[in-house]
Amino acid sequence: MALRLLKVPTLATAVFASSGFYLFNRRLDFNDLSLIRFGRAAATTAVISYDYLTAFKYVEYGTEEYWALKSKVHQRSAERLRDLCCSNRGTFIKVGQHLGALDYLLPEEYTSTLKVLHSQAPQSSMEEIEQVIREELGKELPELFAFFDETPQGAASLAQVHKAVLHDGRTVAVKVQHPKVQRQSSKDILVMEVLLRGVRWLFPDFAFMWLVEEAKKNMPLELDFLNEGHNSEMISKKLSHLTFLKVPAIHWDLSTKRVLTMEFAEGGQVNDREYMKEHDINVNEISEKLGKMYSEMIFIHGFVHCDPHPGNVLVRKGQNSNQTEIVLLDHGLYQTLSKSTSQKTHNWEPRTTECTVPSANWTQPACTLKTAFINKTKHMIRGCSCRLRMTNVQLPSAAQLAFRGFPQSQIHLGRKKTNPYASECLAIQSYMRQHI
Structure with missing residues (x-):
């Protein structure tokens, strides 16, 4: 009996040690565990909800004190939400970025706080990028590219972009999906839905359940880079008569659902006034061209680019002319308007x-x-x-x-x-x- 009892801790120790060795080899990040991600989101939701439920108990509605306190509650809640997005990354950052753009719906404290998520997207390591490219294209980097810049040109919530040079000398941009986003996205959306339903139960006037429905519909589209490539070719064809608009061409032989290789395009962000001043780009001219471009999308074609934040709209002087050009990037999400919505656009x-x-x-x-x-x-x-x-x-x-x-x-x-x-x-x- 004593011998058997001695075997139990010995076996447990062996199991624990082998599990630890396995996890070490897999380099498990605890942020990837669904339980951790759900717990963090649930705790943040609970704290924010409790704050709104209790903060105004002893303050008379409509007074200066009430509005000042409400602004403070908005601010600290927005900061908690931002920290949650930064910790859980992926889909959470994508939704946070979307909330940061809702100036016409959310209090200023939320939009100004969440806007920083556009510049705080996570970066994947070079090892992770190589692994995704190897899995998707079936070759090592040196076989595909003569040069591959390890420093990303930009990192977004779902992917990051690297500059590379093909063996024939052409410069390209390679958009590579973060390795864990595909696996986590559906679980993250489910977590958001459960928590937001709880918030709506506490606050019947809460009117943001549509965010979950939008995420359910749009996330699979944005995670399919082949869909993005087809969208870019479609809008390029529809707006081909706008000589100032440049949409990078797709290299289909080096593109899959998780890797998109396209023509490399340089330029300054559309909100970078210093860049425009330095390159003699007229701000009013850019404004008029943007208006014309989006007006045709809406009223003529009913096919509208849905992510026009500054990082996706570049401006530059034409390479072979002095014409001011607009470069439109990130075509993962488009909205197709019905005839009634687009006012029968063919007329x-x-x-x-x-x-x-x-x-x-x-x-x-x-x-x-x-x-x-x-x-x-x-x-x-x-x-x-x-x-x-x-x-x-x-x-x-x-x-x-x-x-x-x-x-x-x-x-x-x-x-x-x-x-x-x-x-x-x-x-x-x-x-x-x-x-x-």
């Missing part, structure tokens, strides 16, 4: 002109509408690119307006929540409806 005809509503003193225009789309059957005008030059618009009794002859014309100049000059827009809209 919309683009027309670039200048439609001016004068200001009260007639010294400069209050609003200049650079691009419009004319509906050929309903005689409607939809403004696509406008800029207001005065903060206070007092409309005169008469104005010289372009596009005469459209008695039922409508001008759409922006939504109240997203346009700082919404009241001026509404005044101009009303005026133009009466006088065109």
